[in-house]
Amino acid sequence: MTETGFHLRGVYAPVTEERTAFDLPVTGALPPELTGWYLRNGPNPRSGSAHWFLGEGMIHGVRLEKGRAAWYRNRWVRTRSFTGETTRVREDGSVDLTASLANTHVIHHAGRTLALVESSLPYEVTRELDTVGPYDFDGALRTPMTAHPKLCPETGELHFFGYSPRPPYLTYHRANARGELELSRPVDVPGPTMMHDFTLTSRHVVFLDLPVVFDPSATAGMPYHWDPGYAARIGVLSRLGPHGPVRWFPVDPCYVFHTLNAHEAGDRIVLYVVRYPHLWWAGHEDAPSTLWRWTVDLATGTVTEDQLDDRPCEFPRIDDRLAGQDVRYGHVTAGDTLVRYDLHAGGSQAHTFAAGRIPGEAVFAPPNWLLTYVHDETRGTSDLVILDATDLRTPVATVHLPGRVPAGFHGSWIAG
Numbered sequence: 001m002t003e004t005g006f007h008l009r010g011v012y013a014p015v016t017e018e019r020t021a022f023d024l025p026v027t028g029a030l031p032p033e034l035t036g037w038y039l040r041n042g043p044n045p046r047s048g049s050a051h052w053f054l055g056e057g058m059i060h061g062v063r064l065e066k067g068r069a070a071w072y073r074n075r076w077v078r079t080r081s082f083t084g085e086t087t088r089v090r091e092d093g094s095v096d097l098t099a100s101l102a103n104t105h106v107i108h109h110a111g112r113t114l115a116l117v118e119s120s121l122p123y124e125v126t127r128e129l130d131t132v133g134p135y136d137f138d139g140a141l142r143t144p145m146t147a148h149p150k151l152c153p154e155t156g157e158l159h160f161f162g163y164s165p166r167p168p169y170l171t172y173h174r175a176n177a178r179g180e181l182e183l184s185r186p187v188d189v190p191g192p193t194m195m196h197d198f199t200l201t202s203r204h205v206v207f208l209d210l211p212v213v214f215d216p217s218a219t220a221g222m223p224y225h226w227d228p229g230y231a232a233r234i235g236v237l238s239r240l241g242p243h244g245p246v247r248w249f250p251v252d253p254c255y256v257f258h259t260l261n262a263h264e265a266g267d268r269i270v271l272y273v274v275r276y277p278h279l280w281w282a283g284h285e286d287a288p289s290t291l292w293r294w295t296v297d298l299a300t301g302t303v304t305e306d307q308l309d310d311r312p313c314e315f316p317r318i319d320d321r322l323a324g325q326d327v328r329y330g331h332v333t334a335g336d337t338l339v340r341y342d343l344h345a346g347g348s349q350a351h352t353f354a355a356g357r358i359p360g361e362a363v364f365a366p367p368n369w370l371l372t373y374v375h376d377e378t379r380g381t382s383d384l385v386i387l388d389a390t391d392l393r394t395p396v397a398t399v400h401l402p403g404r405v406p407a408g409f410h411g412s413w414i415a416g
């Protein structure tokens with residue numbers, strides 16, 4: 001891929017400046033109870049990159065406070081590789097996990113705000129987006145950390161995993177509500193697959209071992225390729241016996257970057273996922289991803305797979321306070337449209353933005369708000385748009401930002 005790759009143009013084009021602006025103009029009325037930080041991460045390469053996933057991470061943040069938009073900041077995460085203090089592979093061939101692109105997600109747990117990318121250790125940042133440094137749970141974390149950890153709303157635990165091209169290929173981790181890493185255990189899988197996300201219910205951890213397999217000779221930028229010979233499987237581990245065996249359930253070949261949620265239903269576990277029929281398969285164009293429901297029957301050992309809609313979508317999000325429960329509403333981004341699925345009654349609501357206005361991931365902020373950056377192609381700027389999740393027709397507030405926020409990945413609403 002060259003400098004003209006899609007990820008360097010248009011809505012994806014990186015910005016070159018770090019800005020700070022105070023008291024931003026707002027159209028509409030910001031809900032006063034929406035007081036906190038909306039932080040979103042994404043790749044923003046300084047000098048080109050071979051793949052969308054490989055740019056250095058930049059976080060865009062807005063502070064909302066009692067009805068006003070107090071500030072906007074965008075900052076690169078100053079990892080040790082960003083500042084030139086280290087490189088990923090040391091002279092002895094070992095990997096320095098503090099060499100990080102830190103470009104995928106930003107979360108808050110146990111008093112720390114962490115920028116994440118699945119190939120490295122987390123980086124702690126302040127809510128004003130200054131970089132504190134690499135974070136390894138006081139020396140306890142020895143593997144990379146997924147960018148999609150799951151916070152259990154019942155226990156406050158942070159569940160996550162790390163995957164690696166070298167054995168052990170997969171390690172499951174759990175930190176308690178105080179942020180102490182109290183469990184790390186390898187999970188036996190047949191090969192080094194790209195494992196982007198997983199999911200959690202009140203009783204189980206669910207892994208996705210899917211046929212996108214490490215291949216250092218892959219030429220499209222990412223060292224992974226579709227392997228039709230690798231079996232696609234869902235792995236289920238009991239949270240009550242987290243050192244015990246993982247039960248594996250075959251599914252049809254597919255790839256899933258993101259889960260929406262999962263919950264218990266008697267002898268079944270119900271998962272909602274955004275599913276690609278295949279990914280990075282030589283000679284095949286990637287097909288669009290759509291929302292599916294997988295019902296894992298623990299008694300019979302089978303999985304029922306149902307496509308719920310044919311609209312291509314990504315960035316599934318729920319009200320995270322209900323993670324692991326039978327949530328009614330799920331939100332996705334589908335091109336220029338945000339969709340709110342009613343998973344109980346069926347059907348959906350949607351908000352389509354005006355021509356040339358492209359939303360990113362929509363993050364749910366209690367009690368009923370959706371927040372997303374919207375890139376305006378015509379004006380060459382971006383807005384933070386707040387919608388009422390229960391009535392998507394008209395945005396309740398639009399915060400006008402001083403610059404562009406390129407299309408990126410994931411973010412969090414941190415109340416307070």
Ligand SMILES: [Fe+2]
Nearest residue numbers: 196257258410
């Ligand atoms: Fe992701």
